[in-house]
Amino acid sequence: MSFLSLKKVSHLYFTKDSYTRALADVSFSIAKGEFVSILGPSGCGKSTILSIIAGIIKQTEGKVLFEDQPITETDLRIGYMLQQDYLFPWKTIIDNVLLGPKVQGKNTKQTLNKALNILEEVGLPKLENEYPSSLSGGMRQRVALVRTLMTDPQILLLDEPFSALDYQTKLKLENLVSQLLKNYHKTAILVTHDIGEAISMSDRIIIMDANPGLISKIVEVPIELRHETPFFVRRHPKYQAIFDNIWKELNKDATE
């Protein structure tokens, strides 16, 4: 039994007078506690995979099984974090963070304390009454992460959450996220087009082909890299070889 598995998932986007294939027979499975990256050029359907797992769009064909049960609609055990933070500008930080519990009717004193604790853990103490507009991009993305963690999802879907940040902030946030997810024993799927990010954060990397949205290769990240922080993985002697290998895979169409 696998934790989460996709079985021959295909997806078509329909417009009024045409259609495009976003995914073709995508199958993979993920074990509990694993961190998997989906890497590929833009337009390869990687975000579509996340939307399908999140239950926001319905796949045209195939099955998504979560603990052997098919996912039909948005599942509360799955948390979704978007490319931009999408904090609600009219809500204070604490109200943003408590959005999930509020929607689910679980807004108690306990969740408030939990929120304050996690905010402090990610390095944002005493900011709960500020509005998002007074925070920097990195801080806002951290708030968005806390918001996602508040509903205690078992799987986190991360849709290029660091791509809108500057390089330094991005490296710091990668460290923080990978540490946090390890501490909370979360399973995560990260979508990215950054090879370094994929290698340094994940246990396994699924490489996608742009046309017509299928898996071209799955790369295992060596055990000794998995326990390092993303920052140190990038300086590990084995890093460059993996990077080159993936680079070749991504560019194989261009060289042929």
Place this chain on the structure above:
Amino acid sequence: MKKSQTDAVLFKRHRKQLSRERKYIFLWQIIIFIGFFSIWEIASRLHWIDPLLFSSPSHIYSLLVDKIRDGSMLTHAKITLFETVLGFIIGTILGIFIATMLWLSPRMSKILDPYLVILNAMPKVALGPIIIVAFGPGYLSIIAMGAIISVIITTIVVYTAFTEVDENYMKVLQSFGATKWVSFKEAIFPATLPVMISTLKVNVGLSWVGVIVGEFLASREGLGFLIVYGFQVFDFTLVMASLLLIAIFAAIMYKFVEKIESMLIKNKA
């Protein structure tokens, strides 16, 4: 130390410049105000314009003082103000309510789309006689006029704003398992608050149009009635005085909406 001193001096100079600019603008506003009324007064006294048709500020002033003293003007003004405020509130709330229904049911919005377009294009004032027949010649039809003139445009503008809210906010809510109604409450409504406030501003003007036209058509009271009455008995001082009051009340209502706006949109970046 020295640096911060010069900074302070520069800041002082900047503030002085700002306040000078403000004074200059205010001065010209006063000049236009006084100039307009004095030219009107002089033109009327020297018979450059017919004083019977265009009256004069001094006549209007003394008429207003008389009518306010005997209380008759206030009764009329109160009635019109009441009708306008009510028409404005009903029109706006009903418009936002219909827009909400349309947003909650995309199919309904598609079905109703051509009808909204037609209703919007139609001059609502032309419905006056029908409204009076339906509601009787009284407050009710005048309030209905004030409301109906703004309801369709409010519906269309607010509904469009609803559909233009970034759908990623909805995605966030959806991932927490939010229903459509909860998404509306948490994201759509607060995100479109600024648009709704600006429709309020437009609706202030529209409701006055509806109510005054309504009073033209069927009324024994109100400022619109006074205008028509003054026209019929050839008392243009009365017409002008009523107009002046309408202008003042409309401006006050507009300012009031602006106050609400600054209260509601405090925390916008």
